[in-house]
Amino acid sequence: MPKAVVYRQYGVPAETVEVVDLPAAAPGPGQVLVENVLAPINPADLNTVEGKYPVRYPLPATPGVEGVATVAEVGPGVTGFQPGQAVLLPHGYGTWREGGVVEAESLFPVPEGVPYAEAAMIKINPCTAWRMLHDFVAPQPGAWVVQNAGNSGVGRAVIAIAQKIGLRTVSLVRRPELIEELTAAGGDVVLLDDDNAKAEIKARTEGAKIYLGLNSVGGESATRVANALAQGGKVITFGAMSRQPMKIPTGLLIFKDIRFLGFWMTRWYQSATEADARAMYAELLGMAREGAFKTPIDRVYPVTEIQEAVTRALQGGRAGKVLLGKGL
Ligand SMILES: NC(=O)c1ccc[n+]([C@@H]2O[C@H](COP(=O)([O-])OP(=O)(O)OC[C@H]3O[C@@H](n4cnc5c(N)ncnc54)[C@H](OP(=O)(O)O)[C@@H]3O)[C@@H](O)[C@H]2O)c1
Structure with a gap:
């Protein structure tokens, strides 16, 4: 039985x-x-x-x-x-x-x-990464995206899909041993999620304007993601691993017009057509067959x-x- x-x-x-x-x-x-x-x-x-x-x-x-x-x-x-x-x-x-x-x-x-x-x-993490990289800021070749928890399942899928569609990634992690590993996995810039992150992101991306930030940690880490963005950039929050509330400096809202949005895969599934979901599975399973996800x-x-x-x-x-x- x-x-x-x-x-x-x-x-x-x-x-x-x-x-x-x-x-x-x-x-x-x-x-x-x-x-x-x-x-x-x-x-x-x-x-x-x-x-x-x-x-x-x-x-x-x-x-x-x-x-x-x-x-x-x-x-x-x-x-x-x-x-x-x-x-x-x-x-x-x-x-x-x-x-x-x-x-x-x-x-x-x-x-x-x-x-x-x-x-x-495939149905949760790569699909979440796929949607977040496509649905909020139109992907432009060479554009940067910044994320925290870069070694999470979603974070690794973000790196793989970004590579596939021509985006570049800044991934923040909380353990130094992950920097080499995630870089080998295709992360363009991998940094420790600490107070040096803002300056390091600016230096390593040569001051590029970044319009998409992905946050699944909350607390100070979410602020670091938001601080890396250019005027009008969007922080997409989809998790709260630290269980800490987000702190949003007022200046980011007033002077940089940073947008704070949420994403929930379940909500996407509730409103998507079956055809849209199946097209996404086919795309991502195709990537998996090519070895894109490890x-x-x-x-x-x-x-x-x-x-x-x-x-x-x-x-x-x-x-x-x-x-x-x-x-x-
Ligand atoms: N909104 C949605 O539709 C959606 C969809 C998929 C996932 N999610 C969310 O996305 C997040 C990641 O999911 P996943 O399956 O990719 O996770 P996962 O593979 O299990 O990885 C967990 C990640 O969280 C980090 N982490 C754990 N505890 C932490 C803490 N106290 N403070 C900071 N970081 C911490 C881990 O870092 P270490 O390795 O250093 O421990 C690791 O990077 C979760 O919050 C999940 O609920 C949301």
Whole structure:
């Protein structure tokens, strides 16, 4: 019997999640039985279990917004899917499980040659990076974008997509050992997220006017991103890893007309057409097949070790993402 993670109330993830057996299920008309391969533990999943995320599912619920599976069996009338084929699971499916029955029309086929781990993590972080690099400031060849948490999943996707579409990146990180690593991964300028950042950004970009800043940290770090921007630049806030409120110096509003905006992938999915979402998946999976994304993995845990997995995922300074599943 396949197993799934569930939570019956909100609380500290390691104390709240448990593993249950799912009844064996067969696919009905238009449905597909899938075996899950990999699903990441994203910060938003943990916030959801904590009850600190604006999306709440009826309880008990299974966490996990994205993941990759293989087709085990197709139901009557299903065309276009074969056993063994890799598929992206539907957004918000509850991917922290070993398998289940899914509507065929909600699946997206993963092309041959895409690493499972990158497919499992495509729908949230690379899609967020893709949208933020396209939807706020029209990308101009050679233009700069500045971001904090440059080594995060989103940060690495920003670097990869920026390279692909001809933008240049300034990435701020909080650990010195990441500078060499992210530079090797394609970051144009990688700097420590400290009080020297403003002057260093100016020097390393030769005073270029920067119009797009991406903030997922908050606090002083968000101010550093905003301080790097030219008049009329936009700070897009999409996360708050430090859990510190943003401080916005008044002068940035009055004299530099800096715009402070937010982005939420869930909101984009709610208003986007299915065709727009599928076009984005195809583009990003194509990049993944070319090897554009090399998201570091800290560790893959089986679903049965969920307590250890969520505890690890909540620790800072990890070597990369924590995933649930069968292994790499
Ligand atoms: N709005 C949206 O639609 C959307 C979509 C995707 C992601 N996000 C948000 O984006 C953020 C990053 O997500 P992710 O999956 O890319 O993260 P991730 O891969 O798990 O990486 C976490 C990042 O946060 C940093 N960090 C952890 N604790 C911190 C602290 N107390 N102060 C400063 N930095 C800290 C880590 O730095 P170290 O490695 O040094 O610990 C790392 O760079 C999260 O807040 C997530 O919720 C939002």
